[in-house]
Amino acid sequence: MEKFVSFTGVAAPLRRSNVDTDQIVPAEYLKRVTRTGFADGCFASWRKDPGFVLNQPAYREAQVLVAGPDFGTGSSREHAVWALQDYGFKAVISSRFADIFRGNSAKTGLVTAIVEQDGIEQLWKLIEANPGVAVTVDLEHRVVRCESVTLPFEIDDYTRWRLMEGLDDIGLSLRHADAIDAYEARRPAFKPTTLAG
């Protein structure tokens, strides 16, 4: 997974609360057998509405999502994070995230920045006043910047560290590659293998 230190990109204002994972990616997309290619599933039902924010030219290429509170509630599907990332999002900013969604995001490198609702309102106003304006999510300094406004955001030390190092769960475990080698070397000979014969 890519290292994330600071990112600047077009932000889209999603003025909705309780955006559940069914909205982020509907159940029909769960039958797929691939890990990527979920961009078309991202907010699929809302995108059928021409007035939906991501259908407006200024926001179509957005890479930062500024959403209302309780983002990512509902079923624990990991596909929700994959869909947001496949669409192009690098970070989601909200005043509250569902726990499982937040955990899943950290695993695959999507930054979830918690900004107080006042700050979210400020961001929405700035973005809507100037559609297409860039927002910076500076993970190193834990701030979101947009034009003259700088807002602090919350993210725990451990998640911040792993995102900045670009370590997914597998990467984290592979830091112990030597210990895995050593364990394998001392496993008893009687343990079975799946090989034929």
Place this chain on the structure above:
Amino acid sequence: MGRTLAEKVWDDHVVARAEGEPDLLFIDLHLVHEVTSPQAFDGLRAAGRGVRRPDLTLVTEDHNIPTIDIDRPIADPVSAEQVRVVRRNAEEFGLRIFSMGDRENGIVHVVGPQLGLTQPGMTVVCGDSHTSTHGAFGALAFGIGTSEVEHVLATQTLPLKPFKTMAINVEGALPAGVTAKDVILAIIAKIGTGGGQGYVLEYRGEAIRSLSMEGRMTICNMSIEAGARAGMIAPDETTFAYLKDRPHAPKGADWDAAVAYWRTLVTDDDATFDAEVTIDATTLTPYVTWGTNPGQGLPLSASVPSPADATDEVAKVAIERALDYMGLTPGTPLRDINVDMVFVGSCTNGRIEDLRAAADVLRGRHVADGVHMLVVPGSVKVREQAIAEGLDQVFVDAGADWRYAGCSMCLAMNPDKVPSGKRAASTSNRNFEGRQGPGSRTHLVSPQVAAATAVAGHLASPADLEG
């Protein structure tokens, strides 16, 4: 201080331990099937990673595969795609796969034990919640999600948070006619579908010790239905006798070394469990479920409960909803419930002993008019064994539908479904709404009760057919 069985197995697999971080455990056996693995392999591909230990990984096709016409292409496009993809992934990553039609093919949790791959003291994982089955051998075995499947493929390890331990003591001898399935249904009815949450269960006591390995697998299989991630039974002579001379069991000096180690895998006398539950085996009778979760079970001699019996509002609503879905009236004796279908099979009760038990009841009898009985062996090997023993003929003579191996009507991902509104007695493990097909109604039962029910046309035990 002494340690429990589960703690011993855990400790023996710690690769790395650091303050404030989950333990990193080594995984001895990773079983893979077609439904939960595609994205894991895709993730490996995207990250340029390979499978660390193909020699500890085994792939089967089971959830989607049809149980008739298995020489023809799979008709359902989603099923066909999943099977196609798992084959391609196995080939690309160099993994052994038992495809539909292969002599070793079968339900993942039937295949591992029958090959002797599941052994005491191992860590076993699979992207499937009924991986708990393998705990019957004294292995620490549990289901994992797709991203964990990818993790194990890449590293052969898993970071795991510690669990609590619960002893389930089943004391005294089981009365004649009472099976492992009745025991586990009674346990779940007692502790509830959330009772095991956060725990690894260890089943202990005389009744458990007296069970065959097949019976022990039935018990451990349904640990997840009590909310537990894993269930275990300490290995003993029954376990060793089952494993001896199986294809992947240790041989020669390795066997002796293995048995010596396996004998240490018991909970120490001075170990303490975080929780204990005791069940008096001598009072147990055949159990059946009446509702829409595996905890909604009662002795066959009981009647459908009433919402009025509920102790609180939540329970009342749960009973109402279950009765409504199941189309049942409070007070109806369970024995008066007629069924349309009977399913014998699944990783809970699809092993040879289960088929023998069902055949014993059916021999010289006939399935009732209007009842469709499906018998689906858990693996091709179980099917071959049943044929060698003439059980197939017993099923066919009794008017049952004798099929090829697979998960089949347990979850109805293949064409074997209970039609909407129809009622089934099933030896599987989940009676959730729609589990056996949209609108299906399921009563979980033992193979003996399933067979007797097929003959009687209503929920019944073999004893009911006598005289």
